[in-house]
Amino acid sequence: MQHKRFAAMPCPIARGLDRVGEWWSILILRDAFAGATRFDAFQKNLGIAPGMLTRRLNALVDSGLLEKQRYSEKPPRDAYVLTERGRDFRPVLLAMMAWGNRHFAADGIRVQMVEAATGVPADPVLVDRRTGRVLVEPDYVVMRGMQA
Amino acid sequence: MQHKRFAAMPCPIARGLDRVGEWWSILILRDAFAGATRFDAFQKNLGIAPGMLTRRLNALVDSGLLEKQRYSEKPPRDAYVLTERGRDFRPVLLAMMAWGNRHFAADGIRVQMVEAATGVPADPVLVDRRTGRVLVEPDYVVMRGMQA
Numbered sequence: 291m292q293h294k295r296f297a298a299m300p301c302p303i304a305r306g307l308d309r310v311g312e313w314w315s316i317l318i319l320r321d322a323f324a325g326a327t328r329f330d331a332f333q334k335n336l337g338i339a340p341g342m343l344t345r346r347l348n349a350l351v352d353s354g355l356l357e358k359q360r361y362s363e364k365p366p367r368d369a370y371v372l373t374e375r376g377r378d379f380r381p382v383l384l385a386m387m388a389w390g391n392r393h394f395a396a397d398g399i400r401v402q403m404v405e406a407a408t409g410v411p412a413d414p415v416l417v418d419r420r421t422g423r424v425l426v427e428p429d430y431v432v433m434r435g436m437q438a
Numbered sequence: 439m440q441h442k443r444f445a446a447m448p449c450p451i452a453r454g455l456d457r458v459g460e461w462w463s464i465l466i467l468r469d470a471f472a473g474a475t476r477f478d479a480f481q482k483n484l485g486i487a488p489g490m491l492t493r494r495l496n497a498l499v500d501s502g503l504l505e506k507q508r509y510s511e512k513p514p515r516d517a518y519v520l521t522e523r524g525r526d527f528r529p530v531l532l533a534m535m536a537w538g539n540r541h542f543a544a545d546g547i548r549v550q551m552v553e554a555a556t557g558v559p560a561d562p563v564l565v566d567r568r569t570g571r572v573l574v575e576p577d578y579v580v581m582r583g584m585q586a
Contacts, residue, residue, distance in 0.1 A: 295485075296461065300548040302538025303468050303531060309542060313444065313455045320451050324580070337443075354541075375541050381533040381564045383451060384573055389530055390450025393502075393523050394457060400448040403573055404581040405566065412578055413567040416529045418553065418560040422570065425532055425551055430560055432472070433552040 309353040310379075314338060314346045319355065319376060320383055327369040328361075355379065381416075388414040457501040458527075462486060462494045467503065467524060468531055475507075475517040503527065529564075536562040 296308035310316060314336070321335045333343055347370055350356040355376035358368040384403060391399050403412040416425045423429055444456035458464060462484070469483045481491055495518055498504040503524035506516040532551060539547050551560040564573045571577055 296465075301465075301468070302535045302543055302547070302549060304465060304538075305542040306534050306538035307461045307464060312461075316455060317444075317449075317452060320449070378540060379537055381562070381573075382530065382537055384564055385529040385533045386451045386454045388450075389527055390452075390454035392526060394453040395450055399450070401450060401580060401582050403566075403578050405569065406576055406579045409581070410568070411581075412573055414529070414564050414573055415567040416532055416562050417565050418551075419563040420558070420561055421553065422565075425529075425560055425562055428554055430551050431554045432549060433557070433559075434549050 306382075309355070311346065311349045311353070314342065315350055316383070316386075318343075318346055318350060319372075319379055322356065322370065322372050322376065323380060323383065327359075327371055328367070329370075332370075350376070384414055385416065454530075457503070459494065459497045459501070462490065463498055464531070464534075466491075466494055466498060467520075467527055470504065470518065470520050470524065471528060471531065475519055476509075476515070477518075480518075498524070532562055533564065 296304040299305065310319075317336055318332055321332055326332050326335060329343065329347070332338070332347070333340060336343070338346075347356065351358055351370070353375075354373055356370045357373050359371050361367055361369050387401065387403070391402055399411075403414060404410060405412060417423060418425060418430065444452040447453065458467075465484055466480055469480055474480050474483060477491065477495070480486070480495070481488060484491070486494075495504065499506055499518070501523075502521055504518045505521050507519050509515055509517050535549065535551070539550055547559075551562060552558060553560060565571060566573060566578065
């Protein structure tokens, strides 16, 4: 119920949270980026109850982050594939991964981005594509106010 | 309860989600970055029930994202200030803001990062600090496996 209120907020973070739904949805998206498309694969990876998984997948389809692709008619089976909107969520996940690794991996880093050619771990940082500069104050600030 | 399970997962995204707690926590962090420190300010911005706000603030303190700073003895009042771990969550919020603006702002963009000197909106992109290259496949891949 509270999520309905988030959608009504003008803030893009609140609206984004509303569409993602809840934590399971973020882990479903994580597994989709790792190549999962089928119900069974998501269920095995996540250890989530089937009813909950069905609801979360349908919610992600309704929000336009996943789309169904039928891969079997008998029995009817759908794959769940990332849309452009879903793929565009990847930087949020990568930023969350980097933060989790920095702060909650005292027992060692298990998953991280690396440069494919060298295997050197990436140090993810958010920059302005136009200038290449890091998005930190005072160079960059959050601006409020309606813009078309 | 499900959050306890997230903490036990090796994935840094799951662990990060576990520490942030739930959606309200993310909006509390958003307001903390915007300068809010006092209970009344968070409550006014968020329209959240006082009991819920107290629980969320305490959870963020327990997870090390906020710290209490007493600013009044009579009556006893604490400000909630971002720690280093909390400030380090900012790229996650900025990536979420950019995603929300791209996909859920059909009625216009209300909040965004801009270059302070020029007012030109930023185009946030996640790069490797070392190489300056965008973190996308095939240049960069997610590597699994234990690392110290």
